Amino acid sequence: MSKMKVLVTGYNGQLGYDIVRELKHRNINCIGTTREDLDIVDKEKVTLYIKKTKPTHIIHCAAWTKVDKAEDESSLCRKINVNGTENIATMCDELNIPLIYFSTDYVFGGNGETPHKVDDKVNPLCVYAKTKYDGELIVSKLKKYFIIRISWVFGINGNNFVKTMIKLSQDKNELKIVDDQIGSPTYTYDLSKLVCDMIMTEKYGVYHATNEGFTSWANFAKEIFKKINKNIKVIGISTEEYNAKAKRPKNSRLDKSSLVNNGFKLLPSWQDALDRYLKELNIEV
Numbered sequence: 001m002s003k004m005k006v007l008v009t010g011y012n013g014q015l016g017y018d019i020v021r022e023l024k025h026r027n028i029n030c031i032g033t034t035r036e037d038l039d040i041v042d043k044e045k046v047t048l049y050i051k052k053t054k055p056t057h058i059i060h061c062a063a064w065t066k067v068d069k070a071e072d073e074s075s076l077c078r079k080i081n082v083n084g085t086e087n088i089a090t091m092c093d094e095l096n097i098p099l100i101y102f103s104t105d106y107v108f109g110g111n112g113e114t115p116h117k118v119d120d121k122v123n124p125l126c127v128y129a130k131t132k133y134d135g136e137l138i139v140s141k142l143k144k145y146f147i148i149r150i151s152w153v154f155g156i157n158g159n160n161f162v163k164t165m166i167k168l169s170q171d172k173n174e175l176k177i178v179d180d181q182i183g184s185p186t187y188t189y190d191l192s193k194l195v196c197d198m199i200m201t202e203k204y205g206v207y208h209a210t211n212e213g214f215t216s217w218a219n220f221a222k223e224i225f226k227k228i229n230k231n232i233k234v235i236g237i238s239t240e241e242y243n244a245k246a247k248r249p250k251n252s253r254l255d256k257s258s259l260v261n262n263g264f265k266l267l268p269s270w271q272d273a274l275d276r277y278l279k280e281l282n283i284e285v
């Protein structure tokens with residue numbers, strides 16, 4: 001594997017940052033690119049940059065991820081998530097190299113309580129989810145691809161639910177949090193290890209990858225406050241009461257049997273991941 005050269009987009013996002021860190025840790029040659037280095041929407045620049053750097057793999061983490069804002073800025077979101085992905089995919093096709101693309105639990109409409117299997121029917125409910133699914137359709141035309149659907153991501157480099165809860169705990173005694181959306185929080189550190197294992201193989205296809213266990217946002221918040229010793233009252237509210245701009249699925253449970261069937265290790269539990277994440281943030285647990 002010494003000839004590997006991995007190009008990672010979205011280096012200053014949560015996942016891209018940790019993936020580059022893990023690649024370096026494994027002594028895998030890599031280039032992490034930010035929007036400044038490589039704006040994925042600029043087709044000509046993407047073409048030239050990839051032809052010049054000649055990667056053996058592209059791990060595509062750059063995306064528009066502001067889910068609610070996408071409802072008002074749908075064309076910009078589409079440009080980044082669909083056209084940007086197409087620009088990258090075209091080059092992967094031309095160089096005949098694998099593309100690793102991240103999608104979301106939000107591609108599912110989210111009825112019932114059964115975890116979604118990789119080939120379950122999708123029903124994206126909001127602009128962001130539709131663009132991520134359209135990205136999947138582009139990537140799935142390639143010969144060599146991994147589509148990895150992930151959910152409720154937290155990592156050291158960027159904003160996320162855990163950091164928001166820690167911030168809010170500094171001046172609130174009680175918080176209203178959605179308790180009828182069920183899914184799995186996912187630590188980018190754990191995901192990065194899996195992604196680095198995956199690129200060593202040719203086990204292409206669609207995967208679901210999250211930390212183990214299911215919870216609601218309200219219960220996730222309770223666990224955060226418990227671990228950081230903050231006495232905050234969490235009041236569970238419904239999705240309808242919270243009334244976010246973008247519609248989200250209530251059932252975000254993902255079935256991870258595609259990982260197991262292909263010989264990959266399941267990630268640790270989300271509670272274990274949260275412990276390690278708080279330590280990474282230098283918070284005693």
Ligand SMILES: NC(=O)c1ccc[n+]([C@@H]2O[C@H](COP(=O)([O-])OP(=O)(O)OC[C@H]3O[C@@H](n4cnc5c(N)ncnc54)[C@H](OP(=O)(O)O)[C@@H]3O)[C@@H](O)[C@H]2O)c1
Binds near residue numbers: 060102104
């Ligand atoms: N976060 C979640 O909960 C979650 C859940 C499911 C799936 N995902 C997917 O997982 C992947 C990684 O997510 P993440 O949480 O790491 O996202 P993130 O922290 O928001 O990072 C995304 C990065 O993409 C960059 N970017 C945006 N537009 C760009 C452009 N035109 N050219 C180049 N770079 C651009 C952003 O740069 P700027 O900082 O300059 O804008 C940002 O650094 C994404 O595909 C996302 O859709 C995330």
